[in-house]
Amino acid sequence: MAEVLGSQTFSIYIHVPFCQKKCHYCAFDSTSDRSCDFQSWLKALHRDLDIQARCLGRGSHQVTSLFFGGGTPSILPPEMIEQILLHVRKLWPLGDAVEITLEANPESTTYAKLKSWRSAGINRLSLGVQALEDHRLALLGRPHDSQQTRRAFAAAREAGFANINLDLIHGSPGHTPEMWEEELGLAMALGPEHLSCYALTVEPGTPLERQLHTHPWTLPDEETTATLHFLTQRLLEDQGWKRYEISNYARSGYACRHNLDIWLSGDYLGVGPAAHGRITLEDGSVIRNHNHWPLETYIYSLKSGQSPCRWVELSSLEEAGADCLLMGLRLMSGIPRHLYRELAGRDLLDGKAKEAEFLVKEGFLQLDAQTIRLSPKGLDFLDSCLASLI
Ligand code: SF4
Numbered sequence: 001m002a003e004v005l006g007s008q009t010f011s012i013y014i015h016v017p018f019c020q021k022k023c024h025y026c027a028f029d030s031t032s033d034r035s036c037d038f039q040s041w042l043k044a045l046h047r048d049l050d051i052q053a054r055c056l057g058r059g060s061h062q063v064t065s066l067f068f069g070g071g072t073p074s075i076l077p078p079e080m081i082e083q084i085l086l087h088v089r090k091l092w093p094l095g096d097a098v099e100i101t102l103e104a105n106p107e108s109t110t111y112a113k114l115k116s117w118r119s120a121g122i123n124r125l126s127l128g129v130q131a132l133e134d135h136r137l138a139l140l141g142r143p144h145d146s147q148q149t150r151r152a153f154a155a156a157r158e159a160g161f162a163n164i165n166l167d168l169i170h171g172s173p174g175h176t177p178e179m180w181e182e183e184l185g186l187a188m189a190l191g192p193e194h195l196s197c198y199a200l201t202v203e204p205g206t207p208l209e210r211q212l213h214t215h216p217w218t219l220p221d222e223e224t225t226a227t228l229h230f231l232t233q234r235l236l237e238d239q240g241w242k243r244y245e246i247s248n249y250a251r252s253g254y255a256c257r258h259n260l261d262i263w264l265s266g267d268y269l270g271v272g273p274a275a276h277g278r279i280t281l282e283d284g285s286v287i288r289n290h291n292h293w294p295l296e297t298y299i300y301s302l303k304s305g306q307s308p309c310r311w312v313e314l315s316s317l318e319e320a321g322a323d324c325l326l327m328g329l330r331l332m333s334g335i336p337r338h339l340y341r342e343l344a345g346r347d348l349l350d351g352k353a354k355e356a357e358f359l360v361k362e363g364f365l366q367l368d369a370q371t372i373r374l375s376p377k378g379l380d381f382l383d384s385c386l387a388s389l390i
Pocket of ligand 1: 018019020021022023026027028030070071072105128
């Protein structure tokens with residue numbers, strides 16, 4: 001493996017795995033077990049950063065975005081966030097317009113923490129709201145109520161956050177279009193710059209999956225799910241929100257740069273337990289890392305001087321092209337055609353002409369000299385379109 005990062009700019013994702021309690025629907029790599037303390041995780045994280053900096057090079061490579069995701073990053077003592085940012089700054093310069101996002105839950109977001117995050121350099125806050133109705137929050141097993149959300153949002157504004165996202169979930173048991181319309185209205189009334197609206201998925205092995213067997217609950221049927229989805233689009237677009245990705249809406253100029261970069265096959269380091277990254281090396285080859293999980297394994301490997309991850313090289317141009325479609329076709333703006341050509345080593349029409357032409361003819365795909373993009377109708381059938389093109 002070559003030893004130097006090929007691109008001049010990259011992003012960093014930092015995984016904070018701790019949560020106050022597991023939400024009923026959660027299948028993310030997070031834990032409410034406190035047998036591993038924050039300090040051991042922090043030490044391991046700094047080593048992880050050092051190892052990745054040694055492997056990939058430091059020099060003039062510039063960080064364009066950082067994202068503290070989780071888990072619940074807001075659960076950490078705020079000085080830890082500051083220490084991590086100081087550590088990153090020692091390894092690489094941050095770009096002048098760097099976007100630094102922190103995911104926060106309302107119950108662990110205080111004015112004092114918000115002030116501290118702002119002065120450490122966090123300039124984008126992503127609040128895990130999920131619902132604005134208390135009984136729905138309880139059903140999802142969230143550790144906060146809607147009053148705490150309102151307080152956290154107001155405190156964030158007061159502390160100087162001018163770029164706030166709210167994460168919302170629709171399609172939980174019993175959720176009707178009328179309820180969702182009301183919740184979306186309440187979310188918009190708070191006045192955020194960005195909204196992520198995800199459909200609930202019931203993951204195997206979660207408490208929610210078990211509860212669905214023991215409670216008289218029903219999930220919205222297919223028709224209601226489709227209505228919830230179209231309602232989201234209609235209500236938000238009517239209010240001037242721009243849908244720029246399947247589930248993401250932003251006020252003008254507030255699309256999440258970190259995610260945009262990742263969806264457009266940009267380079268990013270994945271740091272922390274279970275984090276993964278994607279890096280282009282100087283020779284043009286692309287490698288992916290996937291850090292160890294569970295947390296104890298991650299900490300143990302770093303303590304004993306081993307790598308915290310497995311590096312896997314994307315073995316073929318075919319694979320790199322598939323990866324590019326998989327990520328980029330989620331975007332309303334699609335993928336620059338030259339980017340696909342560079343990564344796949346051929347044009348889409350050279351390898352998948354029959355499939356692409358069929359999708360164009362049926363109105364699912366739009367192809368011009370510059371761009372490969374799915375139409376709104378194609379986005380509703382994203383999985384089938386991808387299956388046909390990959
Ligand atoms: S806060 Fe997020 S990561 Fe933590 S348990 Fe809930 S859904 Fe999972």
